[in-house]
Amino acid sequence: xxxMSLINALPGAAAQGLIWGIMAIGVYLTFRILDVADLTVDGxxxxxxxxxxxxxxxxxxxxxxxxxxxxxxMLAGLATGIFHTVMGIPxxxxxxxxxxxxxxxxxxxxxxxxQAVNSSKYDLLVSLRNIKDxxxxxxxxxxxxxxxxxxxxxxxxxxxxxxxxSLRATGCNPNMSRAQGINTxxxxxxxxxxxxxxxxxxxxxxxxxxxxxxVNMGRGAIVIGLAAVIIGEAVFGKIFRNFALRLFSVxxxxxxxxxxxxxxxxMGIDTDLLKLLSALVVAVFLAVPYWKAKYxxxxxxxxxxxxx
Amino acid sequence: MLELxxxxxxxxxxxxxxxLALNGLSLTxxxxxxxxxxGGNGAGKSTMLNAVAGTWMVDEGQxxxxxxxxxxxxxxxxxxxxxRVFQDPMTGTAATMGIEENLALAKRRGKTRFLRPGITxxxxxxxxxxxxxxxxxxxxxxxxxxxxxxxxxxxxxxxxMATLKKPKLLLLDEHxxxxxxxxxxxxxxITDMIVNRDHLTTMMITHNMQDAINHGNRLIxxxxxxxxxxxxxxxKKKLTVRNLLDQFEKASGQEFSxxxxxxx
Numbered sequence: 001x002x003x004m005s006l007i008n009a010l011p012g013a014a015a016q017g018l019i020w021g022i023m024a025i026g027v028y029l030t031f032r033i034l035d036v037a038d039l040t041v042d043g044x045x046x047x048x049x050x051x052x053x054x055x056x057x058x059x060x061x062x063x064x065x066x067x068x069x070x071x072x073x074m075l076a077g078l079a080t081g082i083f084h085t086v087m088g089i090p091x092x093x094x095x096x097x098x099x100x101x102x103x104x105x106x107x108x109x110x111x112x113x114x115q116a117v118n119s120s121k122y123d124l125l126v127s128l129r130n131i132k133d134x135x136x137x138x139x140x141x142x143x144x145x146x147x148x149x150x151x152x153x154x155x156x157x158x159x160x161x162x163x164x165x166s167l168r169a170t171g172c173n174p175n176m177s178r179a180q181g182i183n184t185x186x187x188x189x190x191x192x193x194x195x196x197x198x199x200x201x202x203x204x205x206x207x208x209x210x211x212x213x214x215v216n217m218g219r220g221a222i223v224i225g226l227a228a229v230i231i232g233e234a235v236f237g238k239i240f241r242n243f244a245l246r247l248f249s250v251x252x253x254x255x256x257x258x259x260x261x262x263x264x265x266x267m268g269i270d271t272d273l274l275k276l277l278s279a280l281v282v283a284v285f286l287a288v289p290y291w292k293a294k295y296x297x298x299x300x301x302x303x304x305x306x307x308x
Numbered sequence: 309m310l311e312l313x314x315x316x317x318x319x320x321x322x323x324x325x326x327x328l329a330l331n332g333l334s335l336t337x338x339x340x341x342x343x344x345x346x347g348g349n350g351a352g353k354s355t356m357l358n359a360v361a362g363t364w365m366v367d368e369g370q371x372x373x374x375x376x377x378x379x380x381x382x383x384x385x386x387x388x389x390x391x392r393v394f395q396d397p398m399t400g401t402a403a404t405m406g407i408e409e410n411l412a413l414a415k416r417r418g419k420t421r422f423l424r425p426g427i428t429x430x431x432x433x434x435x436x437x438x439x440x441x442x443x444x445x446x447x448x449x450x451x452x453x454x455x456x457x458x459x460x461x462x463x464x465x466x467x468x469m470a471t472l473k474k475p476k477l478l479l480l481d482e483h484x485x486x487x488x489x490x491x492x493x494x495x496x497x498i499t500d501m502i503v504n505r506d507h508l509t510t511m512m513i514t515h516n517m518q519d520a521i522n523h524g525n526r527l528i529x530x531x532x533x534x535x536x537x538x539x540x541x542x543x544k545k546k547l548t549v550r551n552l553l554d555q556f557e558k559a560s561g562q563e564f565s566x567x568x569x570x571x572x
Contacts, residue, residue: 158423162416165405165426169413172402179361179400180469181387181417 006266010259011131011141017258018144019126019205020224021251022151024232026198027225028250033159034171034191039095040080041199041225043102044073045218048200049207050109056122057115066125066204073200074193076102081189091188106215116212124208144205148251151198156244158194167191199225220275223282228254230285309509310337310477315359315369317533329355330366331533337477342503342510342524346517352533353513354395357479360511362386374476388418391470391508393463393483400466403455407446407465410454411435414469438468442498460491464498471502478503480512484519496523517549527552531560 023045030038048069055065076098083094107113119127126140136142158164169177170187177184199221207213232246232253240249265271317330329352337343345353359366360373362383371379373389394400401410412427412435432450439447442464446457454462463483470478480499484492500523503510514520520527527544529537529552536559539547 160426161423162421162426163423165409165413166421168405169402172404173399175394175399176402177413178383179387179390179392180413181384181419182413182421183382183384 006263009262009266012128013258013262014255015126015128015131015140015144015209016206017255018141018148018251019202019209020228020258021148021202021254022144022205023199023202023221024225024228024250024254025148025151025155025247026195026202027222028229028247029155029191029195029198031226031229032171033168034188034195036084036091036171036188036192037095037222038077038080038192038195039092039222040076040098040102040192040196041095042218042221043099043106044076044196044199045203045206045221046106046213046215047076047102047109047218048073048203049213049217050106050115050203050215051200052204053115053117053207053213054109056117056124062123062125062208066201069204070197070201073203074197076200077193077196078189080196081192084192085185085188103215110213110215113215114212117208119208119211126205126209127211128209140209147205148248152244152247152251155247159243163187163190220278223275223278224254224257226286227257227278227282230282231256234285309339309341309374310335310360310511311370311372312336312356312360313370313372315356315371316367317355317359317364318367329533330359330369333359333369333534335528335535337509337511340507340509341526342508343512343526343528344520344524345511345513345528345530346515346520347530351530353530354481355533356530357392357481357511357513360477361390361392361479389476391473391475391478393466393470393478393480395482395485397459397462397466397486400469401454401462404453406451407439407454407457408432408435408450410465411438411469411472414472417473438472441501442468458491460487460495463487463495467495467498467502471506471508474506474508476509478508478510480510482513482515485515499523517552521547521549521552529556529559536560 023041027038027041030036051072052065052069055068056062060068079101080091080094080098083089083097084091089097117124119129126143128140130138130140159168166177166182167187167190169180169182170184171191174184177187203218206217229250230253232249232251235256236245236249236252240246261274264274264277269277312333312335315330315333316328319325319327319329327350331352333352333356335356345356347353358364360371362378362381365380369379370377376389378386378389392400402413405413408427408431412431415431435450436447439450444461444464446461446465454465457465467483483499484495487495496519499512502508510524512524521544525544526538526540527547528535528539537555539555
């Protein structure tokens, strides 16, 4: 076990963690703010990359390609939203349906299961070659980090607006929201669209980074997203109270996830077992609040204070 | 102000749990009426309020608010006309949002929401003044999460939210039932204060006969999805729990069998 090989691998892991951090922020929006576990993302995590790569190959500008990828993700979110609100399908099932449908859509976008771009032929924003020994402004880590900061700033602003507040209220208490005149169906659809747009953007980054889009690249994405959300909350939850900082902690959680993953691989674990390990770790962390409530609950006074 | 015309609603039709909850209910409220609603469990009190609020659509009949037919209007659109406070203190507020944010949500009821700021500095000052009137010390806790408040505080806040934009009709669904007696009295006092100050047309469901008699200018009693007793004006002022029960027995032809209503 050569410690240098681990250290050499860490910048790459951090870059991947950052890219998945955008995806994790999308998951955070549905999972924590809308209170919906949206499984669409397993499909969207390929759609964004597929659209981006195909647009690049047809000679489009990188920015146009990434914008189109984001738009494609939002359409996927719209589909899930319509399944859920107009057709009354439970959110989790609506997401699974879209995810399954997207598998075909992704194949049709790419024409086959895998499409690669040569990073020296195309003008890519990020690449795994741009981690070390490049000018700092071309460094993938910096570029993605700047992107995340901008995204968090925009999301922070958005969730402070009237529409943003109605989204938060919908996730917190739909009955109250409707009583206050909020169209909760619209709020849910909009939330799903924003979330999947972010996931697709992350996917577009990932496809550029690894140099290809693959129909299986989104498999288990939701678990990685949840892991990032949970790790971020567990590590930084006590100190980061502000909404922008919470989003930031999700991105940090994603980086931590990939750093730990890299360390685990370095220690020589059978990589076939990684997904099983991820699933178990996320399962345990998801159980913690439930166990806390069940076994360590403080007795609550019913009816509250008498001075109210 | 409010007209309910011949409302029918059946829950779970065609199943073993089929329940005729509204059975040809008709009621007309005048501007400024404060009606208290009593009746046993399953009499259709909450069903009536939910029908007005649009929680679901009625099977038959018509609902008019101030002459506007709202029978087929969705819940969030109807909210423009209504202020609502629920039995469960958890229902009326968003627990993970601050006091001021909850008020700001209520302030925008009935308006289209855009990308304008969700709350402005000017509003904060306004909310501080409004909260002072409650006398609960909430004016110093504007940014506190509502989840940290007691049940009574939350109900008082929900009342304020329901009336922040003057509603055409205020619907109170046993809003003191989950509170201890002292807190319930305080919330009722705040209710009276706000209703009188803003001259609100109000419907208040209660399990407590004495409260039903003490508050409002009109009292209706429901049974099996219909109104069986409607008392207002001078006659209501003279009511006692005893003769209310006598009138109930006369109107329904049976003993009043709801212990909670008798005991409270």
